[in-house]
Every structure is written in structure tokens, then in C-alpha cells.
Amino acid sequence: MRSAVLRDGTIAVVEVAEPVPGAGQVLCRTLACGICGSDLHYAEHGRRLVELGGPGAGVDLARDVFMGHELAAEVVAAGPGTDAPAPGTVVTSTPRLLTAHGVEQIAYSNDHPAGFSEYLLLSAELLNVVPDGVDPEHAALTEPLAVGLHAVARSRIVRGESAVVLGCGPIGLAVIAALRLRGVEAIVAADLSPARRALALELGAAHAVDPRAEPAIETWRHTAGASTPVIYEAVGARGMLQAALADCPRGGRVVVVGVCMEPDEIVPAVAIMKELEVQFVRGSTAQEFAQALAAIAAGRVPVAAMITGRVGLGGVGEAFAALRDPERHCKVIVDPRLP
């Protein structure tokens, strides 16, 4: 079978053996798999991520690395003695695989083909069945939405409070969607890109501003300024954390959901004077994953708007490059069945 792998920092399409499901595992055929910002990070900063004990710790970057963890797939065959949904059932899964060696990540693996492959193994225990009628492309967005739900849950924001979301890439948009699901309506989003700002409004932000024209915190001040906002930093570039600390009103919270791989400078005294809290977040729980799928299936999140492109395995490399242009793309779906 074919798989688009990371090889020396670029994407190559290779032929690999179709995986064989062990006990507790299910062989699935990939229907749709989103390209995640983490995939781009991994291609660029793999060595650093491995050192940090992040996803793919233990991976040998000198060998091919399988990627793709925002996926929907259909069941082909269950492993020995394994209860699984009937063949043809559309499923998604938290991005983890239960193996004889314990819990491993789906994607960022030398050993297990992931979502940028024609077939992959999932764990029966972690499967979520996608309800009939839900587009597999939409179900593939369960994982990033779950990350948004997780960030919002960790922030302890409650209905009636207000939020500022810095950066409207897929994760910033997922945070906006998750805030709306939690009943938070006073959401100010900021992004340099007009296309991303339009998406932010579509996902449920009350305001979407160009921070060069007006800082998000100013918009917050003259629209929602009653309660202290929670600021979600979803850009992940150097300087953004300090910008969020500087903007954040006294006693406020900053949630860091964008991954800045570079060392970054902050001025602790700024945060101390205002007694700020900074919560760093990552990933999601199995429960949040199920909640995300249920919200998508119920049509409560306009995920279709986020999908800006589809490619076959041969188009993955080019899509990695194209995703660096926020005007052009938000979420690109890989469908290995495409030519």
C-alpha cells in the first residue's frame, strides 16, 4: 500500500506493507485525514520535539516517519479475538494506538502507518463510530475540535465570561467553536489574514479584528469589557506570549495553545504586577474527543467552512508548503483514494 511519510524533513510517497491487526486492533481504510499544524512543526522541528519528549519522542528521524492523526476511516477487519464494528463502518479515534508495548501515538511513528496511508491500524477500545450521514471529512476534524474543547475546559471559563482568541488557524478556530459550545458568546478573535477572520466569524466569534488596525484587547474593552477575559494564544510565534501578558487585564488568565518551538522572551514582572495565570495546554482526553464528534455530528460546529482543500497522497508534500499561506488554506484533507 502507499503512504506519504516524512523523510529528511520532506514528504515522500512510499510503498509499505499493509499492516496486520493484532489482538485489540482493527485494520481500517483511510477515508480522510487532516494535515495538522503539528505535522508542519514536526517536519520543521522534529529533532527538537523528540528531545522535548513531545509527540514522536523515541522516533528515529533518520528513518521514515508515518504521520496523519486527524482521521476518519472505515473498518476493514478486526484482529484476532477483537470486537469491532462491522466492516464498512466509518470510525474515528483518539490519536493513540494500544500495542503490546503500551500506548503509542498514532502518527510520528517509525513503525505504524498513520492517516497519510491507504490503510492503518486503530485500537478497538479507542474507536468512535461516526454517525450515519456525517461526512468523513467532517469527522476527521474531531481531533482538532477536541483540542479546542480541551483548551477551553482547562481554562475553566464559564458562560458569561469573555474571551480573546489570538490567531485563527485551525486550533484558534477550534477554540472559538469550543467556546461557543460552552456558552461563551463574547469572543474577540484576531488574525492578520482576512480569510481567517472571516472563518472566525463563521465559527462564532462576535468580532474578528486585524491586530494591526486595532489590538484585540481594545476591541474586547469597548465591546465586552465587563468581566476579565481569558486570552487564548493560538499563534505560537515568538513574542506572542509576552504580547498576551501585556494585554491581559489584572487577575486574568492566558491559555497557551499555540506551540512556539523557539525559546521565547517574557517579562515576568509584567505578569507578577497583574497576578496573571498562564495555563499551557496540549491534546485532549478521550471524553473530549467523543464530545467533539457528537458536536460535529449534531451540526453544532460549521466545520465544513474550515476545509479549504483536498489532496491525494501525492499532493501531501505540496499541501505542506501551501498551508504556510493563511489566505490560501486553513485545513487540507488528505484522501488516499484520490489519484
Added chain:
Amino acid sequence: MRSAVLRDGTIAVVEVAEPVPGAGQVLCRTLACGICGSDLHYAEHGRRLVELGGPGAGVDLARDVFMGHELAAEVVAAGPGTDAPAPGTVVTSTPRLLTAHGVEQIAYSNDHPAGFSEYLLLSAELLNVVPDGVDPEHAALTEPLAVGLHAVARSRIVRGESAVVLGCGPIGLAVIAALRLRGVEAIVAADLSPARRALALELGAAHAVDPRAEPAIETWRHTAGASTPVIYEAVGARGMLQAALADCPRGGRVVVVGVCMEPDEIVPAVAIMKELEVQFVRGSTAQEFAQALAAIAAGRVPVAAMITGRVGLGGVGEAFAALRDPERHCKVIVDPRLP
């Protein structure tokens, strides 16, 4: 009357008019006033602190600045129409003064003589009466202990959890004392200075380590490693926050109570991979202040051990310099009655 003021970054003893209490104010005679790390910071970084909106925002550094806010004093006379304890009563106060212009800080003021003065004004509303038999020098330590209580309260640590305290200056020691008051016993403290480590044990740390010999987190791991620790960063030097983030186990909390005035570098990805929370804290509430005084009065905190020197107003400048040597000093008390 005499007052030791900050003038062009150094301490000068000057003659100023004895203050006259307004309505709601009480003229008091200073009995004891601790020199705080913030005083040293202010002498060195006053301009930056003013910019940051910290204590003394609005102060004109070109004029003399009154300092001294860890104080015990005796009541001399109440302002017009003001209920106050009888003259001679020993009191302490949260470091704030209620004036016709609103709430101002005691200390870091161009206008109001503070604790490094023979006399000062306190607000009747904010007075805490020091119980009979409590040494005024000990009562003067109420304010720093309250800062420790505040940091510990903000950290939401509970009995049975464990703590690592980085830095055993007066605030690190206050955190240790506050942890013990809250029922936390598994406390690992770290400081480069043997004298400070001895104090940490005296204040109630279970272990006090030289981080050059063994990192505190290692001591924590082989002594208290069951629950995730809360790490209190009470050094306030560049690099300490990142060191705490690097040490902190997955899902842990770092409480920043040491004030680093310089820009500082962190690696956000380290905190993201472990989903750490960072809480920046400062100051204390009136309630925490009263709790701190009650704990001192009840003999529950061995504050006497922290006091390593006494000076009159003429010795304040020299004490500022001497306090930079942790082997020599921890807390120096200014007693304006001394020659």
C-alpha cells in the same frame, strides 16, 4: 522628624515635617520596620517598576521617595472624628493608606512618610492590633508572611500534596511557613546559601538542598514523589522560571513569587508538552494579613530566626548593601529609635 528616603537610587536620612493625621488616619510612631526585597528592587529598578504600574506607579523618582512597609508601630494620635486604639497600642497594617485621593501604597510614595521614618500615618480601617506580649519586631514580619500565605492560597495546594520551594530568602521562607500552616509537610527547599538552608529547615521544610549538589526536584522525587508537586519560584533571577518549567513534572504547577525585573527567556514548548500551569502572584489580602499576624502571635511561625540584624535610620543605606549577602543577612529590622 527623621526619615531614611530613596534619593537618586541611594538612601539618605532627611528631616521632614511630622505628618498630620486626616480623618480616618492615625499618627503612629514606628517601632520596627523590615527591609524588604522589593525595597532593594525599587532602589535598583525604580524606573522600570513605575513603568510597569507596580508599587510606586506615579512616583516621581526625581524627588525623595519614602519607603518601609513591613512595620509595627504604636498609636500616638487619631485624626479628627476617627476611632482608633488607645495611644500606646501596638499595631500593624496592610501596606496601604486610605487618603482623600483613594487607596495609596504605604511606601514608594513622594508624599507620605513610611516605615523608615520616626512617625507615619496609618489608616484606622486597616489597623491590626498586635496582641500583648508579641515583640513588635515579630509583628513587623506580618506583611512578608502574608505574601507567603497569599502565594500558597493562590496555588490551591492542599494538605497531602508536596511542594518544592526554589530560593529561601524572606519570601521563600514565608512560603515554607505558609505551607506548614496549610498542613503541607512534604516541602523540599533549595538555596545556594548554607545559612538560608538552615533557616528553611527551621521554618519547616522537610529537606533543604544545595541545588549545585542535587537539584531540588531530584530530592523531591526520592522523598515525596507520590503526588505532583507545586513548585514555588522565589529567587526571581533570570533563568529560574525556565529551570522550574524544566523540572516540573507533567500537569504540575509553578507559582512565580520571586520578582524577576529583567526580561527572561522560556521555552514554551517545554511547558506545553507537560501542560503546566504558571501562576504569577504578588501581595496579599487584608484577610491573609490578619491570618499572618494571628499565626505569628500564636507562636506558630518561628519568625525570630529570620531576623538577622537591627539598624537605626542612619544604618539603612549600609543595610541595603549588606542584604545582598545571603550568608550574612535574611531580614534586617529598622528601628528609628536606635541611634
